[in-house]
Amino acid sequence: MPSNAHNLSRREFLRHGTTVAAGAAAASFLAGSHRVLGANDELVIAVIGLRGRGNGLLNDFAGIQGVRVGALCDCDENVLNKRAEEFERKYGYKPKTEYDLRKVYEDKSIDAVVIGMPNHWHALATIWAVQGGKHVYVEKPCSHNIWEGRKMVEAARKYDRIVQVGFQNRSIKNVRAAMEFLHSGKLGRIYMARGLCFKPRDSFGQFPDSAVPKGVHWDLWIGPADWYPFNEGKFHYNWHWHWNTGNGDTGNQGPHQFDVARWGLGKTEHPVRINSHGGYYKFQDVCSQETPNTQTSLFEYADGTLLEFGTRGLYTNAEDGITIGNLFYGTEGWMHLNGSTWKTYMGRKNEPGPSSTSYEPAADPMNLTGAGGGNHVENFVAAVKAGKREMLTCDIEVGFMSTCLPHLANIAYRLGRQVIFDGKKEKFVGDPEADKMLTRKYRPPFVVPANI
Incomplete structure (x- = not known):
C-alpha cells in the first residue's frame, strides 16, 4: 500500500x-x-x-x-x-x-x-x-x-x-450448554461438523444505473469499496449479493453457523485445506446477483477434523428437520442443533441421549448479562x-477466526479450486493468485491502514 x-x-x-x-x-x-x-x-x-x-x-x-x-x-x-x-x-x-x-x-x-x-x-x-x-x-x-x-x-x-x-449464539444459554456437552467428550471425539444455511431467495431483478436519490450520500455509502454509479439493485440489502460490498449468503446468514461449527469442534486455529463449489442457478439471466445461491464447502484442519457447510438458496429438503443450524458427529454419537434446541443420539442404534430439555449445564455462563433475547x-x-x-x-479475535471461514470458502469458490492455507502467516501456500483475494484495493480516503 x-x-x-x-x-x-x-x-x-x-x-x-x-x-x-x-x-x-x-x-x-x-x-x-x-x-x-x-x-x-x-x-x-x-x-x-x-x-x-x-x-x-x-x-x-x-x-x-x-x-x-x-x-x-x-x-x-x-x-x-x-x-x-x-x-x-x-x-x-x-x-x-x-x-x-x-x-x-x-x-x-x-x-x-x-x-x-x-x-x-x-x-x-x-x-x-x-x-x-x-x-x-x-x-x-x-x-x-x-x-x-x-x-x-x-x-x-x-x-x-x-x-x-x-x-x-455465543450468548444463548442453551447453545452454550450444547457446546459444553460437545466438549465434555460424551460424544467421543468430534471429528466433523456440518453447518446449514438453507434460505430460499428469489430474484431481485436487474436495474439500470440511475441518479443518486436525494438524501443519499453515495460516496460515503461506497466508502472503502470500488466506486460505481448508483444502482438500486446494488444498494439497500442487495449489496449482499455483489462481491464489491457483500459476501453472499455463505457470508451473510452463514457466519452464524460457521461460528457454532468452529466452536463445537473446539478449533482455535485456521483450517489447512479448503474446497468450495456451486453456482448461481435459475435466475442468472434475470438478476444481477454475482454470489452463488448454491454452495458446498469443505474445510480440513491439520489433525484431519472436517467442517462441511451447505448454502442453498433455492428449494430444498431440510436435514434432520434443520434448515438453519448445525450437526456434529463424534465417535460415540452425534448432535442436532437447531436454533437453541439440541438433541443427541448415541451409538449404532441412535439411542436418544441428553438434550436441551434434560441436560443441566455446570453453571449459567450468562449470569452477568441477564436473560432473554438481548443477552449478547x-x-x-x-x-x-x-x-x-x-x-x-x-x-473480536473470536469473531475474526469464525469470519475467516466463509471468506476462505468464497476464495476457493471464486478460484474454482482447492486452496492451502498457512494459518500462522494467514497467507496461502505458494499461491499469489489466492493471496490477492485476502484483501482489496481501498479507495482513498477510506483506507484500512497497514500500520494500525
Missing part, C-alpha cells in the same frame, strides 16, 4: 474535527479521548447504519437500563430521519443525528458505537472507532476480507478498546462498564 494512502485516510478523518498532528500523534490523541465508566454510569452509544439489522440493534440497546442512545448515523438521510422520528416517539428523547460517521467519532460524549453498516464498511468503521477511543459492537461478518479482519484485532488491542462481534448486547454493555474484555462472549 502506498505510504501516502494511510496519511490521506487520517487527514480526511481529522479534517472533520479539531486540527491536530497527523499520523501516529493523531491516533494517540484520538485514543485518549474516552472516559472511564463505572458499573453505575450511563453508557452513551451511537448506532451507525440504521436500515435493517442496525435498527434491530438500536432497539436492543435502547431497551437496556443504564444505556442512552446519544447519536444516530446513516449516510441515507431518508433512513436516518425516519429512524430518528420513530425513536423519539418510542423512547421520548431525540439523539443527535449525523450522516457522516466521522462526526460521531469526534464526539467525546459517545462511549461506544454499534455498527450495523454493510459488510464492506465493518473493518474501517471499527478501526476508526477504536482509534477515536470508542468501544465497538460490530455485526457479523466482522470484516469483508481476511486481511482487514486481522487489522481490526490489532487495532482493538493497540487502543485497548472492547470490541464484540455479533455472533449472538447486554454482555457487551456489562463488559464495557466493567472494563473487562475477558467478560465478552465473542471478542
